[in-house]
Amino acid sequence: MAKYLLLKHYRGGPERMPIGNVPMDQWSPEEVTDHIQFMRDLADELEENGELVDAQALSPEGTFVRYDGEGKPPVTDGPFVETKDLIAGWMAIDVDSQERAYEVAARLSSAPGPGGQPLHEWLEVRPFMVEPPTVTE
């Protein structure tokens, strides 16, 4: 019983999987639609399993913002991260075990790309912090 964040970057798959690194805007429209449908179906399935906490996609247009002193407007800059480090979106799940979290991440990584082939994309899996247990000693 633990929550995990499955982070999707623009990282592509391993070098040996040639389709893993083809940007989405170079796919056919059907391939894009199939990819998005896969994500929706997976989210539905996770909800039916009682495992889905949240699923969100992010706009790639991010800005860095910081405090610049009392009374001054925020300073904006960037983006200076590499595309592959950007977060494309996430799924948050509440599952029985780490194995199950990895299994779901692998499913997400198998989302279809060009030619309907699995993307083998790297997913980052991060456990949520939990509440400390009541019984500690």
Place this chain on the structure above:
Amino acid sequence: MSGLDEQLKLLGPQVLGVLVRRGADFAAAEDAVQEALLAAVERWPAEAPAEPKGWLITVAWRKYVDMVRSADARRRREERFHDEPEPGETENADDTLQLLFLCCHPDLSPTAAIALTLRAVGGLTTRQIALAHLVPEATMAQRISRAKRTVSDRRLTRLGDLGRVLKVLYLVFNEGYGGEVDLAAEAIRLTRQLARAADDPEVAGLLALMLLHDARRTSRRGSDGSLIALADQDRSLWDTTLIAEGVEILQTALAKDRLGEYQAQAAIAALHADAPEADETDWPQVLEWYDELLRLTDSPVVALNRVVALGEVDGPLVALRALDELPADLPRLVAVRAHLTERAGSLEHAAELYADAAHLATSTAERDHLTRQAARLRQGLAG
């Protein structure tokens, strides 16, 4: 919660227990009971029945029969329904108990069992359970209905696995006090019910354990939510009534001479509760109980807690050597090493270990606590 809500929350599970005992399909029976409860909310304020439970059973059973008749699986289910009723008897303490065993069925994962137990036996709403677990209501609704489907065709002719039920209740208790629902209080309520119906020293042991820990609830966190270690807690905040009750229940259980892990854990909690100040703790006895608990469970987590007690009895150097025998990847092992290293006087090394332990912590409260320990030592070393 109003008086009526409170009354219905108590009666709902009992009525469900009766329907299930009569042979009703679990999932459909649960729906029928919900409808009966809704009907009660509408009608009782104007005209309260003389026998509320009997009223609910009659209405729920009628709704259940209607459902079964209109369901697709009509024929199959009607056969079961024709075998059925032995109406009249409504008082049966075992009904809720049987329901509890069904909800903690070994075919369910702990997550599913917890959700179903809180819903069907605890009488909490799906929304409340979802809030307490920080998941969307739709997800929790699915988790519960899947669990219902899983146990729907399971028949319990005898009571099932008691150890499994105790484990689920223990997990609910350990989930604590988050959100608007006090899960620790729910766990205590359910364990009290179980203890009334099942004369077993381990049930009593678990109840005692919960009461003794619940007694310390207000002293475990600072006003800002920060974690306060047992040694630093303000013991005047401990609830002496709960402690007295817990100790009494434990003593009665121990007298039966059928020791189990929950009684042993409760005995340790009782020894801590007994000490007016941290330095008056009877550590040799605590250590003996940990030896007992380790023999019963063979759990590495228990072994780690035992090392803490060993450190109090034989000193930090002996404890640090014992720590080397444990698996290095145990949760909280680095935090214990940091504590013992500080007591052994290697402050610089202890500060590093506290920082490492903070990095490994699985809760923000523990992380912040350990970070403050590292900061405290480093400030002392610099100053």
